[in-house]
Amino acid sequence: MCGIFGCALLGDNSGEVLYASLKRLEYRGYDSAGQATINSGRILVAKDVGRIDEVDSSHGMSRMRGRIGIGHTRWATHGAPSRENAHPHLDCSGRIAIVHNGIIENFMELRELLQKRGHAFKSRTDSEVISHLIEDFMRRGEGFVGAVRLTAEILRGSFASAAICLDEPDKIVCIRRESPLIVGIGEIGNFCSSDIPALLPYTNKVIPLEDGDLAIVDPKGVRILDWRTGSAVEREVVEISWSPEIAMKSGFAHFMLKEIYEQPMAIRNVLRGQRIYYELAASMLRRASKVFLVACGTSHHACIFGSYAMANLSGLASYPVIASEFEAQYKNLIDEDALVLAVSQSGETADTLNAVRAAKAKGASVIGITNTMGSSLTRLSDVYIGQNSGPEIGVAATKTFTAQVVVLLKLAMELAKSGSPRSGIDSLAEELAALPSKMEEAIRTSEEKVKHIAMKYSAKGSFCFLARGVNVPTALEGRLKLLELSYLPALAYPAGESKHGFIAVVEDGYPVIFLAPRDSTRERIIGNMMEMKARGASIIALIERGDEELKELADDFIEMPPCANELLYPPIYAVPLQLFAYYTSTLKGYDPDMPRNLAKSVTVV
Ligand code: F6R
Numbered sequence: 001m002c003g004i005f006g007c008a009l010l011g012d013n014s015g016e017v018l019y020a021s022l023k024r025l026e027y028r029g030y031d032s033a034g035q036a037t038i039n040s041g042r043i044l045v046a047k048d049v050g051r052i053d054e055v056d057s058s059h060g061m062s063r064m065r066g067r068i069g070i071g072h073t074r075w076a077t078h079g080a081p082s083r084e085n086a087h088p089h090l091d092c093s094g095r096i097a098i099v100h101n102g103i104i105e106n107f108m109e110l111r112e113l114l115q116k117r118g119h120a121f122k123s124r125t126d127s128e129v130i131s132h133l134i135e136d137f138m139r140r141g142e143g144f145v146g147a148v149r150l151t152a153e154i155l156r157g158s159f160a161s162a163a164i165c166l167d168e169p170d171k172i173v174c175i176r177r178e179s180p181l182i183v184g185i186g187e188i189g190n191f192c193s194s195d196i197p198a199l200l201p202y203t204n205k206v207i208p209l210e211d212g213d214l215a216i217v218d219p220k221g222v223r224i225l226d227w228r229t230g231s232a233v234e235r236e237v238v239e240i241s242w243s244p245e246i247a248m249k250s251g252f253a254h255f256m257l258k259e260i261y262e263q264p265m266a267i268r269n270v271l272r273g274q275r276i277y278y279e280l281a282a283s284m285l286r287r288a289s290k291v292f293l294v295a296c297g298t299s300h301h302a303c304i305f306g307s308y309a310m311a312n313l314s315g316l317a318s319y320p321v322i323a324s325e326f327e328a329q330y331k332n333l334i335d336e337d338a339l340v341l342a343v344s345q346s347g348e349t350a351d352t353l354n355a356v357r358a359a360k361a362k363g364a365s366v367i368g369i370t371n372t373m374g375s376s377l378t379r380l381s382d383v384y385i386g387q388n389s390g391p392e393i394g395v396a397a398t399k400t401f402t403a404q405v406v407v408l409l410k411l412a413m414e415l416a417k418s419g420s421p422r423s424g425i426d427s428l429a430e431e432l433a434a435l436p437s438k439m440e441e442a443i444r445t446s447e448e449k450v451k452h453i454a455m456k457y458s459a460k461g462s463f464c465f466l467a468r469g470v471n472v473p474t475a476l477e478g479r480l481k482l483l484e485l486s487y488l489p490a491l492a493y494p495a496g497e498s499k500h501g502f503i504a505v506v507e508d509g510y511p512v513i514f515l516a517p518r519d520s521t522r523e524r525i526i527g528n529m530m531e532m533k534a535r536g537a538s539i540i541a542l543i544e545r546g547d548e549e550l551k552e553l554a555d556d557f558i559e560m561p562p563c564a565n566e567l568l569y570p571p572i573y574a575v576p577l578q579l580f581a582y583y584t585s586t587l588k589g590y591d592p593d594m595p596r597n598l599a600k601s602v603t604v605v
Helices: 014-028 052-059 107-116 128-139 144-154 244-248 255-261 263-271 275-287 297-314 323-333 350-361 376-380 399-416 422-433 435-457 469-486 495-500 522-534 548-553 566-587
Strands: 003-009 032-039 042-049 068-074 096-104 157-165 172-177 182-185 189-193 205-208 213-218 221-226 290-295 319-322 338-344 365-370 383-386 464-467 491-494 511-516 538-544 556-560
Touching (some): 003 014, 003 096, 003 157, 003 172, 003 213, 014 032, 032 052, 032 096, 042 052, 068 157, 107 128, 128 144, 144 157, 144 213, 182 221, 255 263, 263 435, 263 566, 275 338, 275 365, 275 383, 290 350, 297 319, 297 338, 323 338, 350 376, 365 399, 399 422, 399 566, 422 435, 435 538, 435 556, 435 566, 464 469, 464 522, 469 491, 469 511, 495 522, 511 522, 522 538, 538 566, 556 566
Parallel strands (some): 290 319, 290 338, 338 365, 365 383, 464 511
Antiparallel strands (some): 003 068, 003 189, 032 042, 157 172, 182 205, 213 221
């Protein structure tokens, strides 16, 4: 996601400090950058699309003067990458500047309200409402800090935001809910930052802000209030001993592990996605006579899930197809009534883009689902939905897979609203809202057990993943993660298919990983387990918590949180499989962040 940095210095070199700190946030991924400082009674702003060095050479970021400043690296979510959409954003008078990381859920209604009150917006971002809200409260007599506090109260969604104002030019006011924000206490001044690596050159004394905190950062000190009550709060100063490299990974050994842990947050961001895009996409899907779900690799597995979800919830039949096979298989079926739903984390995968172009050339409509706003896929799509997972640095997709699954589930639910009884969808929606906490639980409760199983089986030469129904795409994804990170020739099948060939491979001790939640597939999965067991296979089962019968049957098991609706199993059961691939890879001495021969974005056919 976006990165923010602020400095309140004893000297007036904030331009140089901001520029250097934004460079340290670069590893998070970004499409534009900018900074604002207060100098001689004015707010100076330098911002643009492109690398920080490019923005610096065209706008002189590092030469900006002033003791107080804020900076930002932007990963577009609302509004394409452009100079207008880059942060910082000003209010109408140019007296307030803000930077923001997170998603403001109610920005459309706030923007409308503010426009009616005479505010003029320059960008298409959700963030710009923050500067105008602060301005609005100040116009009504509030001081700067009070106005930021009141603004925090009416924002819905997630935010880490820092604001500066000419009326009180000696301070930065920061607020936090859900998105990370850390205050740094230094010798040359005080700071706020999205993460620790950017702070380390200036200080190792930090205060990680908590939800509801408002921090007033000036060159000589930091005060923290609770923005919900206005009362002062005490926070512990923590001394950091991390190396810069470990700090970039927030203390995790690899980006992949960090990204596995980021999944609850990534799902929260999907759940915050603007409904209007789902409505638009659903109305296109309803009108289409043929629907193709086109993608590669992990994104293809998400599409298989999407196809199950749309059929089960709304009765819509769709064809999930590997992008490089799309033309060979379906070119004669593509016409103006066809619809291609293309899913691509990067939005730049050549095979997916080629399939989209071929479909467009024959008049088909295109819906894109991507993590990268401004990517080629967003430009080629008639409508696109952002999955808002934030940049993924590990080459293997983790958080972007579970986010795609949830985007597709939301889309299937939107489609279902016109068809099936609302009560089913309403209870699914309630359970979906609790999914991020179930993911947290899945990570927390499975990691140690997975580590133990990875140690026990890491010397095996092959594995097979079996599942049924909506869990099949998760099994395929578990296989892909394991083979790409551990270089093991792993297999995966719908379990019913296993006796049509795969069973010949099974011999004593061959490890078979079953996805066996307590759902409509359970009875038959037990039958498949028996078949494998009878041939000497070692059974590793992902089971629902407390399923004593399967504990008896399996050689090893991992207990997972229960779900009332089986469509929620895939993102939860993906977690231990990602962890299994991660730990098997590290046990073998490989680097899970950079598997050999693979690239994060495959831009060649
Ligand atoms: C696997 C993985 C790849 C990608 C595939 C498509 O971990 O990351 O299989 O899923 O290359 O990439 P996108 O989604 O960017 O089109």
